[in-house]
Amino acid sequence: MVSFILRRILVSILVLVAASFIMYVLVANSDNPLRDLQTGNSPNKQALIEARIQQQHLDVNPVLRWGIWLGGVARCVVPIGGSCSLGVNFQNQPITALLPAAMGSTLQLVTLSFLLAIVLGIALGIITALRVYSGFDYTITLFSFFLFSLPSFLMAVLLKTFVALGYNNFLQDPKIPLSTLLIAGVVIGAIIQLVVGGTIRRRLLAFVISGGATVVVLAALSATDWFARPALGPFAVILFSLGIAFAVVALLAGLNNRRAWITAGINVVLAVIAYFTLQGLFNISTLGTILTLAVATLAVGLISGFLVGGYDRGLMMRIGALTAVLSAAVVLLDRFVASWGNYVDAVGGRPLATVGSQTPGLGGDFWISGIDTYTHLLLPTISLLLISFAGYTRYARSGMLEVLDQDYVRTARAKGLPERTVIVRHAFRNMLIPIATLVATDVGALLGGAVITESVFAISGMGNLFITGLTATDVNPVMGYFLVIAITAIAFNFLADLAYAALDPRVRAR
Amino acid sequence: MKITGKRLRPLVGAIALVGAATVVLSGCTTSGATDNETSKTGGNVTIAQVNEVSSFNYNTPQGNLDTNGMVNYLTQPQFFTLDDQYKIVHNSDLGSYKKLSDNPLKVEYTLNDDDKWSDGTAMTADDLLLGWAQASGYYDSATLNDAGEVTKGTQYFSTAAGAPFSTNLPTVSNDNHTITYTYDEPYVDWELVNPIQFPAHIVAKKAGVSTEDLTKAILDTPKGDTAKPASPNKTILAAAKLINTGYDATSLPSDKDLLVSGGPLQVSAWTPKQSMTFVPNKEYKGDHTVKFSKLVMRFIGDANAQVTALQNGEVDAIQPQPSADTVKALKAANSTVIDGSQVAYDHLDLNFGSSVFKDENVRKAFLLTIPREDILKSIVTPINSSAKVLDSQVFLPGQEGYEESVSKNGSSDYDKVDIAQAKKLLNGATPTVKILYNTLNPNRVDSFQAIQASAAKAGIKVTDGGSPKWSELLAGGDYDASIFGWVNPGAGNAALPQLFETNNSGNYNKYNDKTVSDLAVKTQTTLDADQLLTEKEQIDAGTFADAYGLPLFQTPGLFATNSNLKGVKFFGGQTGIVWNIWDWTK
Numbered sequence A: 001m002v003s004f005i006l007r008r009i010l011v012s013i014l015v016l017v018a019a020s021f022i023m024y025v026l027v028a029n030s031d032n033p034l035r036d037l038q039t040g041n042s043p044n045k046q047a048l049i050e051a052r053i054q055q056q057h058l059d060v061n062p063v064l065r066w067g068i069w070l071g072g073v074a075r076c077v078v079p080i081g082g083s084c085s086l087g088v089n090f091q092n093q094p095i096t097a098l099l100p101a102a103m104g105s106t107l108q109l110v111t112l113s114f115l116l117a118i119v120l121g122i123a124l125g126i127i128t129a130l131r132v133y134s135g136f137d138y139t140i141t142l143f144s145f146f147l148f149s150l151p152s153f154l155m156a157v158l159l160k161t162f163v164a165l166g167y168n169n170f171l172q173d174p175k176i177p178l179s180t181l182l183i184a185g186v187v188i189g190a191i192i193q194l195v196v197g198g199t200i201r202r203r204l205l206a207f208v209i210s211g212g213a214t215v216v217v218l219a220a221l222s223a224t225d226w227f228a229r230p231a232l233g234p235f236a237v238i239l240f241s242l243g244i245a246f247a248v249v250a251l252l253a254g255l256n257n258r259r260a261w262i263t264a265g266i267n268v269v270l271a272v273i274a275y276f277t278l279q280g281l282f283n284i285s286t287l288g289t290i291l292t293l294a295v296a297t298l299a300v301g302l303i304s305g306f307l308v309g310g311y312d313r314g315l316m317m318r319i320g321a322l323t324a325v326l327s328a329a330v331v332l333l334d335r336f337v338a339s340w341g342n343y344v345d346a347v348g349g350r351p352l353a354t355v356g357s358q359t360p361g362l363g364g365d366f367w368i369s370g371i372d373t374y375t376h377l378l379l380p381t382i383s384l385l386l387i388s389f390a391g392y393t394r395y396a397r398s399g400m401l402e403v404l405d406q407d408y409v410r411t412a413r414a415k416g417l418p419e420r421t422v423i424v425r426h427a428f429r430n431m432l433i434p435i436a437t438l439v440a441t442d443v444g445a446l447l448g449g450a451v452i453t454e455s456v457f458a459i460s461g462m463g464n465l466f467i468t469g470l471t472a473t474d475v476n477p478v479m480g481y482f483l484v485i486a487i488t489a490i491a492f493n494f495l496a497d498l499a500y501a502a503l504d505p506r507v508r509a510r
Numbered sequence B: 001m002k003i004t005g006k007r008l009r010p011l012v013g014a015i016a017l018v019g020a021a022t023v024v025l026s027g028c029t030t031s032g033a034t035d036n037e038t039s040k041t042g043g044n045v046t047i048a049q050v051n052e053v054s055s056f057n058y059n060t061p062q063g064n065l066d067t068n069g070m071v072n073y074l075t076q077p078q079f080f081t082l083d084d085q086y087k088i089v090h091n092s093d094l095g096s097y098k099k100l101s102d103n104p105l106k107v108e109y110t111l112n113d114d115d116k117w118s119d120g121t122a123m124t125a126d127d128l129l130l131g132w133a134q135a136s137g138y139y140d141s142a143t144l145n146d147a148g149e150v151t152k153g154t155q156y157f158s159t160a161a162g163a164p165f166s167t168n169l170p171t172v173s174n175d176n177h178t179i180t181y182t183y184d185e186p187y188v189d190w191e192l193v194n195p196i197q198f199p200a201h202i203v204a205k206k207a208g209v210s211t212e213d214l215t216k217a218i219l220d221t222p223k224g225d226t227a228k229p230a231s232p233n234k235t236i237l238a239a240a241k242l243i244n245t246g247y248d249a250t251s252l253p254s255d256k257d258l259l260v261s262g263g264p265l266q267v268s269a270w271t272p273k274q275s276m277t278f279v280p281n282k283e284y285k286g287d288h289t290v291k292f293s294k295l296v297m298r299f300i301g302d303a304n305a306q307v308t309a310l311q312n313g314e315v316d317a318i319q320p321q322p323s324a325d326t327v328k329a330l331k332a333a334n335s336t337v338i339d340g341s342q343v344a345y346d347h348l349d350l351n352f353g354s355s356v357f358k359d360e361n362v363r364k365a366f367l368l369t370i371p372r373e374d375i376l377k378s379i380v381t382p383i384n385s386s387a388k389v390l391d392s393q394v395f396l397p398g399q400e401g402y403e404e405s406v407s408k409n410g411s412s413d414y415d416k417v418d419i420a421q422a423k424k425l426l427n428g429a430t431p432t433v434k435i436l437y438n439t440l441n442p443n444r445v446d447s448f449q450a451i452q453a454s455a456a457k458a459g460i461k462v463t464d465g466g467s468p469k470w471s472e473l474l475a476g477g478d479y480d481a482s483i484f485g486w487v488n489p490g491a492g493n494a495a496l497p498q499l500f501e502t503n504n505s506g507n508y509n510k511y512n513d514k515t516v517s518d519l520a521v522k523t524q525t526t527l528d529a530d531q532l533l534t535e536k537e538q539i540d541a542g543t544f545a546d547a548y549g550l551p552l553f554q555t556p557g558l559f560a561t562n563s564n565l566k567g568v569k570f571f572g573g574q575t576g577i578v579w580n581i582w583d584w585t586k
Helices: A002-030 A045-056 A062-077 A095-130 A135-149 A152-172 A178-196 A200-223 A233-252 A258-277 A279-283 A287-308 A310-346 A366-404 A407-414 A419-447 A451-456 A462-471 A475-503 B005-027 B066-075 B125-136 B200-207 B211-220 B234-246 B303-311 B324-332 B360-368 B372-379 B402-408 B419-426 B442-457 B495-500 B514-523 B529-545 B576-583
Strands: B044-049 B080-082 B088-090 B095-101 B106-111 B150-152 B178-182 B265-271 B275-280 B294-299 B336-350 B432-436 B461-464 B481-487 B549-561
Touching (some): A002 A062, A002 A462, A062 A475, A095 A366, A095 A419, A095 A451, A095 A462, A095 A475, A135 A178, A135 A366, A152 A366, A152 B303, A233 A258, A233 A310, A233 A419, A258 A279, A258 A287, A258 A310, A287 A310, A287 A366, A366 A419, A366 A451, A419 A475, A451 A462, A451 B303, A462 A475, B066 B265, B066 B275, B066 B294, B066 B576, B106 B125, B125 B178, B125 B200, B125 B211, B200 B211, B200 B234, B211 B234, B303 B324, B303 B549, B324 B336, B324 B549, B336 B360, B336 B442, B360 B419, B372 B442, B372 B549, B442 B461, B481 B549, B495 B529, B514 B529
Parallel strands (some): B044 B294, B432 B481
Antiparallel strands (some): B080 B088, B095 B106, B106 B178, B275 B294, B336 B549
């Protein structure tokens, strides 16, 4: 195993060096780095050109220039004989200062959408696989192909126009007209009946109940001016926490598992107690406070599961942790919602943003800046999510279908295991193996940034670094970008190989 | 009652954990109650810019970008500003300057008594001397090779503008508030010399010397001699190093000294990639103080993103890359569109070195077929509905002398396409003209196609010499005509010899007219405004008489604001939307 890892690392370094050479020479020869100066009519043109040649060593052949660049990189790895340097761009900004900022922006932009895409994609994929060839399956397939083929700039523009501008305009006078209420009810009802499936009667019932509930809730919210001054309140917190407990127990343990109910119940009760007692602490919270509380929550969940435990201690700990974290999230959400009104006032009544990742000079406490990040990242996250989750849906669906056809699943059903156990315990895990590989390779692409989404939402990260460097034939930023992407891609592929060996006993690393 | 160890362990663990959590929590909270005193948007002006700031010094080869120029314009002392007619307006907030004599040209700059930098230090002639040392290149003794490497001597300050003039060592008054330049020879753009940029006390501090030492070094170091370079002066070298690269940045410098301002505003915050915040400079007094409490400059590259941000109230004013689609989107969003013409313009130049255009009649015939009006209508009118065809090679509309010059420079001959006249001049010949242009610029492609179609009617065959590498081909001369853009500086005359002087390296089309060439050179030393105007008019008329080529149109420019912000006016020069920021109210 050790020799395998060492061999892989050595090969990876060689691959990286070779690839960087190809990349450097290609980019350096892709265009004329002096174009903007040559076409200008500055009286001092010749001196400007000479200054850039001097700054970027443009008089040196690209092959040798790569050597200079590599020398700087090498000093980052082995800190002897000079300082670490990835070069400077045409504006004399060091790449080592530009890269962290760009990576920060990109990570902020893509991380959440990436995680959500995986979770939602897999969940929807499984549901469609369980209801294969049903109306729901066809609808999701249609929908995901539609999203898959939608260009990201169009998606972004649509979101900005209809969600950001639309919602902000709506907030100026937050009353939902009757016609909109009815349409919303019909749409929600139609979707729910598709998910529920079954006989016509059952579908009709689902349609009427869910559609009706939607209309009533929206009408009530509209009538009480909830959109202008939203709040969750204790009732909603308790209700949501109970819902979470129900869902977690039903999914992980089955509804007739008494210990599971006790574990989930303890955590819901603790969450509700925390909700009433911790508000004072929340008011003076910082990110550190919340992180500490999060760790504590997780610990409480695990401990409660461990204590209730019994014969199925691991499962109970999972249930405890999941319920604790999710219901704590509801408590946090409630606190965020409570600050919403202040935030809306601070940004002049138009909360949803269309550009950037924060309101300049907003200030405010943890909750206000949290909401600010949310309102800025909401649209880009949705835009990236809708496009990338389509792929995961398809992979999860076909993976699940394949697993469900396997003999061991038939055996599991034959020996009388409940369908929930068959799906969650036997099929689900095996389906995850190919998805794990997919995720690992996607991480590299992820750090590459989303050039178009970045530009449309004015959050300039890695994609922007790359594209501005390339258009100006400014090699150093492009190479900085390349280094990050290449190292991530190589590292994660390596990790995926190791993970395979760990996940699947049939694979052996030698 | 006995509790077994096995049962006790988790309990102890839990208690320990709770204790630890309490300790951590108490360390991780904010002291006060919720601080919701967030900045209200009233009084804050937010504008959008395409590019991010990369340096606090605009005047270096690498920092010479429009956005940096805006920051300098707002935060550095200016002895003059340009108005929207590109006319030089002396700025009395800071001081005054006047010409003392014509020959030798002597200019005296005087600071007001109460001028202060934003850190409270008084502005003195030390600052003026430093500004002069930077701009004049007085001490440089360097010999450079083709690659820009110094082979001999010393290069101190590297400036984007080079050293366009040369003077003696200036004299400083006894009260240390006045400095007098004596130019070696008359310099036409003396009014455009701003003798102050950075605070000398800060530069000296960073160079590790006192302000007096820096001033002494500037006054004592002899003029650089490329033939016999002296050993470099350490103090000036250290100051030059700071000014050359020390102001380049990717985020707010931790060293606040670098942000000391002498202009109406002062940089207070910079969120990299997102925005830069300016607050009024409390020490700044005069007509150019701003009437709002904060300026936020957000960096939004995409034009449509700027439009939606304006529509959503996230910014108050935008300056996007102009395009017809952007104008349409702005109109649909009910924004106030402020359009106009920039100082950049497209033009068609005929190559005097090509055999086709040896004959003046062929040149004239070809120019008569150029559909300038149609080109304008298809490219510029959708963005700037009031745009007109550019009729001068020397002046821009709005500049003093444009109307006058256009009325007599002969451009009226080419007002309309005249195929019949062109055919007559060609006298049966069917020349072939190869036009060089940038195939990546859709406007140039459109211009080319329009010219090609129109010239064909007169029997002139226009062939496509377009290339994405046009800039490298420009100097080669392997074409008969070229379409590309120049930037007229708005104010200043340095470009004249570059374009019209025989054998000048910027004279790509090998234009060769002794009279015009001599005039172009002469303008550089003309101090009398009326005489200068006459010379420029003569150059303008000369080029049309020679069928030099035709100016096509000015690049359209575009600002837009929402209804909250008042006072934004169009300006085509490089300071862009912020040129009259002191007039803005919100």
